[in-house]
Amino acid sequence: xxxxxxxxxxxxxxxxxxxVDEAPLSSTTTRRNRPIISGEPxxxxxxxxxxxxxxxxxxxxxxxxxxDNPAMELEALRMASDEIKKGENTQLYREVVQKIxxxxxxxxxxxxxxxxxxxxxxEQRKEKLESELxxxxxxxxxxxxxxxxxxxxxxxxxxxxxxxxxxxxVRTRDYCTTSKHIIQMCLSAILVSIEMVQFSNVSSYVSKxxxxxxxxDPPTTAKLCCAAGLAHLEAKKYKLAARxxxxxxxxxxxxxxxxxxxQDVATYGGLCALASFDRTELKATILSLLSPxxxxxxxxxxxxxxxxxxxxxxxxxxxxxxxxxxxxSHYASCLEYLGNLKPNLILDIHLxxxxxxxxxxxxxxxxxxYTLPFVSVDMRMMADAFKTSVAGLEKELEALITDNQxxxxxxxxNKILYARHADQRNATFQRxxxxxxxxxxxxxxxxxxxxxxxxxxxxxxxxxx
Amino acid sequence: xxxxxxxxxxxxxxxxxxxxxxxxxxxxxxxxxxESTRLPPFLDQLDxxxxxxxxxxxxxxxxxxxxxxxxxxxFVLTIARFISSCVAEQIRLAPDKFxxxxxxxxxxxxxxxxxxxxxxxxxxxIRKLQLSSEHLTALxxxxxxLCLLSKCYKTALSILDEDIFEVDQPRDLFLYCYYGGMISxxxxxxxxxxxxxxxxxxxxxxxxxxxxxxxxxxxxxxxxIHHGQFPTNLPKYASSGAQxxxxxxxxxxxxxxxxxxxxxxxxxxxxxxxxxxxxxxDNNLGLVKQAVSSMYKRNIQRxxxxxxxxxxxxxxxxxxxxxxxxxxxHVLQMIKDGEIYATINQKDGMxxxxxxxxxxxxxxxxxxIGSSIQRLMTVSKKLNVMDELMSCDPLYLAKAGRxxxxxxFDDFDNVPPRYNI
Numbered sequence: 001x002x003x004x005x006x007x008x009x010x011x012x013x014x015x016x017x018x019x020v021d022e023a024p025l026s027s028t029t030t031r032r033n034r035p036i037i038s039g040e041p042x043x044x045x046x047x048x049x050x051x052x053x054x055x056x057x058x059x060x061x062x063x064x065x066x067x068d069n070p071a072m073e074l075e076a077l078r079m080a081s082d083e084i085k086k087g088e089n090t091q092l093y094r095e096v097v098q099k100i101x102x103x104x105x106x107x108x109x110x111x112x113x114x115x116x117x118x119x120x121x122x123e124q125r126k127e128k129l130e131s132e133l134x135x136x137x138x139x140x141x142x143x144x145x146x147x148x149x150x151x152x153x154x155x156x157x158x159x160x161x162x163x164x165x166x167x168x169x170v171r172t173r174d175y176c177t178t179s180k181h182i183i184q185m186c187l188s189a190i191l192v193s194i195e196m197v198q199f200s201n202v203s204s205y206v207s208k209x210x211x212x213x214x215x216x217d218p219p220t221t222a223k224l225c226c227a228a229g230l231a232h233l234e235a236k237k238y239k240l241a242a243r244x245x246x247x248x249x250x251x252x253x254x255x256x257x258x259x260x261x262x263q264d265v266a267t268y269g270g271l272c273a274l275a276s277f278d279r280t281e282l283k284a285t286i287l288s289l290l291s292p293x294x295x296x297x298x299x300x301x302x303x304x305x306x307x308x309x310x311x312x313x314x315x316x317x318x319x320x321x322x323x324x325x326x327x328x329s330h331y332a333s334c335l336e337y338l339g340n341l342k343p344n345l346i347l348d349i350h351l352x353x354x355x356x357x358x359x360x361x362x363x364x365x366x367x368x369x370y371t372l373p374f375v376s377v378d379m380r381m382m383a384d385a386f387k388t389s390v391a392g393l394e395k396e397l398e399a400l401i402t403d404n405q406x407x408x409x410x411x412x413x414n415k416i417l418y419a420r421h422a423d424q425r426n427a428t429f430q431r432x433x434x435x436x437x438x439x440x441x442x443x444x445x446x447x448x449x450x451x452x453x454x455x456x457x458x459x460x461x462x463x464x465x
Numbered sequence: 466x467x468x469x470x471x472x473x474x475x476x477x478x479x480x481x482x483x484x485x486x487x488x489x490x491x492x493x494x495x496x497x498x499x500e501s502t503r504l505p506p507f508l509d510q511l512d513x514x515x516x517x518x519x520x521x522x523x524x525x526x527x528x529x530x531x532x533x534x535x536x537x538x539x540f541v542l543t544i545a546r547f548i549s550s551c552v553a554e555q556i557r558l559a560p561d562k563f564x565x566x567x568x569x570x571x572x573x574x575x576x577x578x579x580x581x582x583x584x585x586x587x588x589x590x591i592r593k594l595q596l597s598s599e600h601l602t603a604l605x606x607x608x609x610x611l612c613l614l615s616k617c618y619k620t621a622l623s624i625l626d627e628d629i630f631e632v633d634q635p636r637d638l639f640l641y642c643y644y645g646g647m648i649s650x651x652x653x654x655x656x657x658x659x660x661x662x663x664x665x666x667x668x669x670x671x672x673x674x675x676x677x678x679x680x681x682x683x684x685x686x687x688x689x690i691h692h693g694q695f696p697t698n699l700p701k702y703a704s705s706g707a708q709x710x711x712x713x714x715x716x717x718x719x720x721x722x723x724x725x726x727x728x729x730x731x732x733x734x735x736x737x738x739x740x741x742x743x744x745x746x747d748n749n750l751g752l753v754k755q756a757v758s759s760m761y762k763r764n765i766q767r768x769x770x771x772x773x774x775x776x777x778x779x780x781x782x783x784x785x786x787x788x789x790x791x792x793x794x795h796v797l798q799m800i801k802d803g804e805i806y807a808t809i810n811q812k813d814g815m816x817x818x819x820x821x822x823x824x825x826x827x828x829x830x831x832x833x834i835g836s837s838i839q840r841l842m843t844v845s846k847k848l849n850v851m852d853e854l855m856s857c858d859p860l861y862l863a864k865a866g867r868x869x870x871x872x873x874f875d876d877f878d879n880v881p882p883r884y885n886i
Contacts, residue, residue: 398771398772401770401771402767402770402771409770409771409772409773409818410771410772410773411772411773411774412772412773412774412775412776412779413774413775413776413813413815414774418773423820425825426821426823426824426825429825429830432834433833433834433837436837436838436841437837439841439844440837440840440841440844441660443844443845443847443848444628444630444844445660445663445664445667446848447630447844447847447848447851448629448630448632448638448664448668449664449667449668449669449702450851450855451630451631451632452632452635452638452668452669453669455632455633455635456635456669457860
């Protein structure tokens with residue numbers, strides 16, 4: 001095993017190109033505060049070191065299947081397989097080994113012995129759990145039944161039978177006696193739902209948990225906020241997701257590392273806020289935290305300790321810089337940071353299919369914000385500021401104008417954008433005349449139809465008589 | 466026969482006399498029909514301007530049987546003279562006879578292949594038969610048919626401008642609106658055409674009839690030309706049969722509309738080419754071509770919203786025309802038609818789009834708004850009157866009384882639960 005570790009160390013040195021110290025694998029404490037999500041190519045060791053449990057494996061597999069670099073892919077698969085072997089999920093192990101296809105040497109081939117041993121143990125344990133549960137059920141002791149179902153849930157979860165795990169956890173609901181039990185059940189259900197990517201369940205269990213405030217200690221509240229934020233993100237409700245992420249307190253620490261870590265909270269929260277908040281909200285919730293002065297006014301009373309978000313943003317300084325640049329209208333550098341972050345963000349399991357949308361929204365907001373204060377804008381200068389060509393800029397602006405997000409007209413001959421304020425008076429007159437005509441036409445048609453119906457009725461009446 | 470003639474001559478003086486005359490004539494009707502071949506000489510003894518009712522009965526009996534070519538032209542002359550000189554009150558006593566005479570007149574005119582001869586007399590006939598200008602008679606569609614066949618659209622427009630509120634027979638209305646729609650299309654008054662065709666398509670009908678199907682096809686095309694879009698569903702007040710069946714019966718047109726809404730001219734043109742025969746068999750190919758060219762117009766109009774100046778080359782590219790010259794022609798045509806406001810700078814090859822110069826400050830505009838308001842108030846009043854009439858109608862009250870529990874209590878407090886006539 002030692003030789004293997006050295007080999008993996010060597011491999012790590014050869015592969016990692018990030019600006020991260022080559023510290024030994026075990027000390028993850030120093031790693032926690034290093035910028036992981038940065039512009040440089042992802043350092044898988046460090047990234048995976050942040051997480052624990054199933055999400056680590058899932059993220060590694062995701063990176064392996066989505067990255068272009070075969071060395072990176074192999075590294076991720078190797079780490080995934082190591083991690084799986086520590087657990088009991090034979091199904092996942094088989095999948096990973098198949099993906100490796102023997103490229104990592106004999107140690108990473110299918111270890112059928114290990115598989116059968118695990119499965120045997122699993123069968124035995126399952127029988128034991130079942131008999132225990134049955135005995136508890138006959139005894140009708142609530143607490144033991146609850147723990148029995150919980151154990152079942154844990155067992156299924158460890159073996160990858162997520163649906164069964166979820167059902168078992170939900171069954172404990174009937175036997176919960178204290179609010180602590182309810183919280184525990186909710187958290188387990190949330191964990192499994194996130195893994196199954198069923199975020200509707202996540203939202204419902206989060207609200208269920210929030211309804212028992214007595215047992216909620218700060219770390220749990222933080223966990224629930226994160227879960228709710230993830231649910232909103234998945235549902236593409238970026239504004240709500242941003243607000244949830246901003247509410248997460250520092251107490252989160254690493255207590256939820258089987259789902260999410262503070263760097264993720266900062267990144268998701270920062271990007272969603274940038275894409276969906278307007279300027280005042282952005283300033284009040286995020287930017288005021290970056291300066292030592294306390295916020296002059298906070299729009300949302302929900303954002304209680306938003307000082308905390310500053311500490312979160314410290315973990316991802318690029319996101320912090322990018323938000324600052326956006327607010328102070330340095331669009332070129334803002335967009336540059338975004339571009340740098342993109343390759344790594346695409347490898348993130350929760351964010352990857354939202355990256356395009358968020359980026360488009362941020363870019364559109366930048367364009368709109370740029371043109372807002374001016375009566376006329378020289379498109380060449382604007383193209384420089386946004387680092388595109390004039391033709392490309394013209395297309396983007398045309399799309400925004402047609403969408404009615406910018407009130408302006410393009411002078412294509414001189415390449416100038418002129419602000420245009422619709423003449424309200426003329427528009428009103430036009431609308432009035434049009435409404436009058438429509439009313440006239442509709443009423444006349446109605447009277448005609450009524451007449452026809454009356455005729456029909458008369459016919460029917462006369463036929464009856 | 467001679468006795469009848471003298472009676473007609475005698476009793477055509479006062480209104481009461483005319484009524485008794487009518488009874489006599491009704492009784493003698495069958496004998497008149499039996500001797501139809503002998504009747505023409507008697508017609509000369511009667512004066513159409515004084516003895517209109519009698520003349521009408523005789524005329525109707527004369528023309529009842531099959532008519533030969535030579536007889537046709539003489540009949541046409543007689544009937545035309547009769548129509549122009551008859552007395553309106555007398556003929557209104559026997560409207561059916563009058564209508565059948567006019568219809569035969571139309572048939573004979575068409576037989577002679579001279580529809581133009583029939584236009585003016587038919588117009589007079591309508592005026593005399595109508596109880597008011599809002600009344601639709603059975604002669605209206607015949608008149609419009611003659612106008613269509615003889616291509617004198619302008620005369621038809623004078624009739625079309627009047628609003629119709631009273632209808633004798635639904636079938637007359639359908640035909641009237643359909644022909645009226647076609648005439649308006651011919652005159653390029655697409656708004657009016659849309660209105661008329663809309664009335665056909667949404668009229669209450671228990672089963673879908675062929676007129677509605679043809680009207681629907683034209684309705685789709687005119688809607689595309691005028692509005693640039695076609696609402697996929699008929700409004701709720703259209704009959705259920707229409708809502709269900711019309712779209713399936715006019716499938717190629719519905720697909721044309723959806724292809725139009727995608728905005729790609731090339732696709733639209735290929736679709737039209739592929740289905741040319743179907744359109745041609747419905748005589749709608751011309752309209753379809755107009756719809757296709759309207760798409761270019763729609764695209765250029767959209768450009769006026771985003772650009773202040775644009776080069777002709779760019780316009781050609783964006784609207785998918787072949788060359789700047791074509792773009793220039795389109796823009797020029799649109800400026801002439803008043804559809805956009807622009808100036809073309811040929812030296813630079815640039816088009817400058819201008820705002821609508823209407824400032825809504827002139828006297829004409831104020832007058833226009835004033836007359837609009839007046840018209841709307843009249844129409845509103847009419848609606849109120851009809852509403853009041855309806856609320857007193859015994860049938861309605863009976864039904865409201867029966868169904869009282871379905872509605873809100875407050876609405877029908879005044880109606881006793883069981884209202885018997």
